Amino acid sequence: MSQPVLVVGAGPVGLTLALALRQQAIAVRLVDRAPQPSDRSKALVIWPRTLELLDLHGCVQPFLEAGLQGHGARIQAGQRLLVALAFSRVQSPFPYALMIPQNRTEAVLTQLLAERGVQVERELELSDFAETESGVRAELTRADGSKETMQCSYLLGCDGAHSAVRHRLGLAYSGETLESNWVLADVKLDGPAAADQVAVVWNPDGILALFPIVGNRFRIIGDVSGAEVADPSLEQVQALVDQRLGSGFRAHDPIWLSHFRINERKVDRYSVGRVFLAGDAAHIHSPAGGQGMNTGMQDAFNLAWKLALVLQGKAGSQLLETYSPERSGIGDQVLRNAGVLTRVALLRQPLLRRLRNLVFSNLGRSRRLQRRLVEQLCETDLHYRGSALSPVLVRSGAGLAPGDRTPDLACCAPSGKTRLHALLRSGRLVLLSVGDPWPALDWSLVGDGLVSAVAAPQPGYRAGWTYLIRPDAYLCSCAPSAEQERLLAAWEAWR
Numbered sequence: 001m002s003q004p005v006l007v008v009g010a011g012p013v014g015l016t017l018a019l020a021l022r023q024q025a026i027a028v029r030l031v032d033r034a035p036q037p038s039d040r041s042k043a044l045v046i047w048p049r050t051l052e053l054l055d056l057h058g059c060v061q062p063f064l065e066a067g068l069q070g071h072g073a074r075i076q077a078g079q080r081l082l083v084a085l086a087f088s089r090v091q092s093p094f095p096y097a098l099m100i101p102q103n104r105t106e107a108v109l110t111q112l113l114a115e116r117g118v119q120v121e122r123e124l125e126l127s128d129f130a131e132t133e134s135g136v137r138a139e140l141t142r143a144d145g146s147k148e149t150m151q152c153s154y155l156l157g158c159d160g161a162h163s164a165v166r167h168r169l170g171l172a173y174s175g176e177t178l179e180s181n182w183v184l185a186d187v188k189l190d191g192p193a194a195a196d197q198v199a200v201v202w203n204p205d206g207i208l209a210l211f212p213i214v215g216n217r218f219r220i221i222g223d224v225s226g227a228e229v230a231d232p233s234l235e236q237v238q239a240l241v242d243q244r245l246g247s248g249f250r251a252h253d254p255i256w257l258s259h260f261r262i263n264e265r266k267v268d269r270y271s272v273g274r275v276f277l278a279g280d281a282a283h284i285h286s287p288a289g290g291q292g293m294n295t296g297m298q299d300a301f302n303l304a305w306k307l308a309l310v311l312q313g314k315a316g317s318q319l320l321e322t323y324s325p326e327r328s329g330i331g332d333q334v335l336r337n338a339g340v341l342t343r344v345a346l347l348r349q350p351l352l353r354r355l356r357n358l359v360f361s362n363l364g365r366s367r368r369l370q371r372r373l374v375e376q377l378c379e380t381d382l383h384y385r386g387s388a389l390s391p392v393l394v395r396s397g398a399g400l401a402p403g404d405r406t407p408d409l410a411c412c413a414p415s416g417k418t419r420l421h422a423l424l425r426s427g428r429l430v431l432l433s434v435g436d437p438w439p440a441l442d443w444s445l446v447g448d449g450l451v452s453a454v455a456a457p458q459p460g461y462r463a464g465w466t467y468l469i470r471p472d473a474y475l476c477s478c479a480p481s482a483e484q485e486r487l488l489a490a491w492e493a494w495r
Contacts, residue, residue: 202356
């Protein structure tokens with residue numbers, strides 16, 4: 001029997017990684033030192049790109065049923081509207097933000113894993129590990145102090161900002177803690193707050209943000225720089241609402257009152273040998289934009305398909321070397337964007353605030369800039385251009401470029417009519433010929449890590465071209481169909 005993959009940490013990232021591996025029939029153990037799941041709402045949104053990846057794995061529907069659709073976001077300076085963003089502008093099957101508390105996200109993932117034969121092993125803590133010739137030897141400690149030593153093929157650290165895996169690897173978590181203090185309140189809110197809109201209000205004395213939550217509730221976040229750091233009372237939350245939203249709102253029935261400071265930190269590398277980091281274990285940043293959990297879940301999807309192909313013998317271990325540079329690049333981008341949004345929101349100097357408001361007011365009148373900001377929030381603009389897995393074999397001009405996200409489309413495979421994303425669900429790469437007959441290839445040279453398909457031209461997919469598409473729906477590379485053997489040669493380097 002093959003050695004299982006050991007996933008440490010049963011938050012949304014560890015659960016997603018275990019689920020994606022089980023989808024490809026990879027043996028997994030998932031351990032967590034906590035006696036039970038957290039009941040806190042924490043992260044509140046799943047963005048369209050993450051929904052697309054969940055759909056790619058055939059499991060998006062339970063999330064849609066557990067959340068509510070957020071259709072837009074508003075940025076105001078006091079009562080004056082600066083920008084109104086409509087998420088319907090995003091080109092995705094899921095043109096909305098799914099507002100769903102993290103504890104519900106974890107519950108759905110836990111159920112999906114249970115249906116696939118994996119249970120979270122709780123009160124089981126990773127206490128030590130060491131790489132061996134054939135894998136990783138891990139020592140696990142139970143709540144009663146008893147120990148278990150196991151051998152795993154790979155160790156995946158998804159154990160949060162205080163990651164024991166990261167500490168044991170000796171990787172620096174470089175960055176800073178911002179000086180601003182913040183309060184958080186999950187409450188019911190009476191008043192004219194839209195139940196399908198995120199609202200961000202800038203005032204001279206600070207920021208206040210409203211996020212709708214299922215159950216007719218809202219998350220309220222506000223900075224209280226200079227104030228004593230402590231969990232707020234409901235009365236203090238109400239005072240903040242009155243001061244920054246105006247009269248007409250009443251906060252009541254709180255289920256969570258807390259405070260926090262913003263950390264911006266990241267490791268330089270996401271892997272050492274057979275040990276990998278994902279999610280907050282590798283990067284943590286401002287909650288501005290709500291990108292944290294989504295970035296971690298997308299770490300998981302990136303690593304899972306590569307690890308599955310390697311463990312199935314369909315790719316060489318060198319494929320795993322692309323995980324760290326690809327996801328570290330995304331982590332840098334998210335860290336930078338969230339940091340900029342936070343610092344812009346916290347401007348205190350009156351002249352700079354007026355300039356900021358003018359810039360965002362002009363943004364609100366530009367459809368092109370609005371679309372770019374929506375794509376950034378929805379994470380549909382993320383790409384892997386420049387990755388070793390995305391070689392530019394031929395300059396394509398128009399259409400998709402290597403590293404781009406690949407939209408779904410109808411196609412025909414050896415098994416019959418289907419869709420691109422349904423083919424990718426198998427965990428194999430797809431060689432898609434557009435507007436051409438079936439590729440005339442010696443498939444004995446390709447192996448079972450690839451499947452072929454043909455499709456009619458669609459936006460982004462040019463007639464007369466062939467596209468090699470990764471299992472996570474990003475483009476490896478493309479070439480004129482007459483030169484498609486070059487695509488197979490490019491993939492051969494990873495087998």
